[in-house]
Amino acid sequence: MSVPSALMPPIPPITPERFCKTSFDYLIIGGGTAGLVLAARLSEDLAITVGVVEAGPAAFDEPSIDIPGRFGEALGSKWDWQYETTPQAGIGGRRLPWPRGKVLGGTSALNFMTWNRACREDYDAWEELGNEGWGWDGLLAYFKKSESFTAPSESHQRDHSLHFSPESHGTNGPIKAVHSGEFAPTHQYWHSTLNKLGVETSRDHCAGSNVGVWTAITSVDPDDRTRCYSASAYYKPNISRPNLHVLTEATVKEVILEEDKDGLLATGARFEVDGKTYTVNAGEVILSGGSVASPQLLELSGIGNPDILRTAGITVRVNNPNVGENLQEHMMTATIYEVDPSIVTLDDIRANPGLAAAAEDGYRTSQSGILTTIPSSIAYLPVSKIIPDSDLSSLRSEIPKVNDLRSTILARRFSPNTNLGQVEFNFDTSNYSPYFKASPGKKYATMLQMLQYPFTKGSTHIPPSASPRSKPTTSNDRPIIDPKYYTSEGGDVDVAVMVAGQKFADKIRRTAPLSSIIRQRVFPPERAVLEGKGGEKVEEDDDALFTSYVRNYTITDWHPVGTCAMGGKEGIASGVVDSRLRVYGVRALRVCDASIMPLQISAHIQATVYAIAEKGAALILDDRRGRT
Secondary structure, three states, X not given: OOOOHHHOOOOOOOOHHHHHHOOEEEEEEOOOHXXXXXXXXXXOOOOOOEEXXXXXXXXXXXXXXXXXXXXXXXXXXXXXXXXXXXXXXXXXXXXXXXXXXXXXXXXXXXXXXXXXXXXXXXXXXXXXXXXXXXXXXXXXXXXXXXXXXXXOOHHHHHHHOOOOOHHHOOEOOOEEEEXXXXXXXXXXXXXXXXXXXXXXEOOOOOOOOOOEEEEOEEOEEOOOOEEXXXXXXXXXXXXXXXXXXXXXXXXXXXXXXXEEOOEEEEEEEEEEEOOEEEEEEEEEXXXXXXXXXXXXXXXXXXXXXXXXXXXXXXXXXXXXXXXXXXXXXXXXXXXEEEEOOOOOOHHHHHHOHHXXXXXXXXXXXXXXXXXXXXXXXXXXXOXXXXXXXXXXXXXXXXXXXXXXXXXXXXXXXXXXXXXXXOEEEEEEEOOOXXXXXXXXXXXXXXXXXEEOOOOOOEEEEOOOOXXXXXXXXXXXXXXXXXXXXXXXXXXXXXXXXXXXXXXXXXXXXXXXXXXXXXXXXXXXXXOOEEEOOOOOEEEOOHHHHHHHHHHHHOEEOOOOEOOOOEOHHHHHHOOOEOOOOEEOOEEOEEEXXXXXXXXXXXXXXXXXXXXXXXXXXXXXXHHHOOOO
């Protein structure tokens, strides 16, 4: 049972001065999804003193974060770093917003609360690259350790196609995981529609294969139907530990590296509060800033590509061009449909104060109603399901012929009989598109299509300084985020898979019973009737329509990984950290967050990030006790 927020103590106050006088065994930079897991697990031993530095504030009891049905409202707010990409040639020169949490809890406070795991083969690929212990079998215990799954009633299972295996889930972990108590009215048609298209309902999408159609599990507390995230689940219950100190609204400038007879040693960090710079020391430093901030801090500390560091005015301490590279993201499109006008959507709640008040009253008094709902109609499909055999054979010939293990693994996912979720389909009521303008009085639903295994790789780096000798780049300078959507090697294959995803989405919307509530596709518009060369009327070609749509309207799914990747067999030649998350070339410095993933996975990444952090904490404690 959760403790009422009014009874919870506030974050224990600590000044920067007192924080810096504390003798820390571990200093965690970033109080986000992974960082607070580490803080909670390491501080379980009262003989270990842990410090956390977080750039954002705490946001406990913030409705836009806590209430499930208000998902998305915190994006672009003060709780968000509000990054954006460079202009992307592969998507028409557009810049895309790149949300990252600037709040205690990080992006786990901003995400859409989907709780799932990738396929066994995705994690086994990490181990195949040489990262011992990071396969499915090595991670499963940590997935379970992070979660406390509450099974739905038998009637709820039957009414909403909820399937799971109890043995796949944890029951005593900090993150509460549960199926929604209520669903969008369209969900009743989802499973039967996909079943008619030959897509089977998954009986347990968390057991090593997420392929098929299923109803999402969410990171929501079943007792009060509030978001369950790292700040509320890992930090709040441990807020009074005397050996755990959290300093918020403090921006880290660099990791302090000292040189001794054995090489470089991380001894602490410099951070800034209200324009004043402070220095804090620690026995070990752990970066948990995520896929943007962790490589940024390594570069600001002199670890990275010498060319990038020199133009930024940063002294090179460790030559490692892999820092900030290998950026992989799930590309996404949002197809919009006009639906039956009797369907109540979250758009109605946002537009109508009376409906909003009624929804808030229902949520507050009985934890029920539309504000408890989260997108839950999901399907993960292999490439062989969405692309005809003849086209797939041709597409395989376009896969880059690069002789390295990473590329071999990606190419293998196009092999015949491979059963991995290449594209995610997620259907929900409301208009999710930032580009489509709704017409008054009309109701909409959205089909999201997300590419799971991109060939596209980009980068994120600190920017150059105009005066590198006199004014080096600092953490106040926005990073250069360049995902290289569809333009890096293999980008054309990514486009082809996304176009195939649009075509399959069109099949879904034309199939009963879902088709019974869909009036028409409005974005992209239905195929236009064009005039042929001889004056005849010709329908617009699907390939041309959908290719243009993918190029012009792809957006981000906010799942960036890989920028401080585990190097595996090749070590520093291809990575940033080893399989124990230690930064190559520096002692007492680790990275533990989504950036260490060497290859993207077919899943929403939050459950995996929690498992990474749980495993990371265990590795750190093993090393402390002399076990490896």
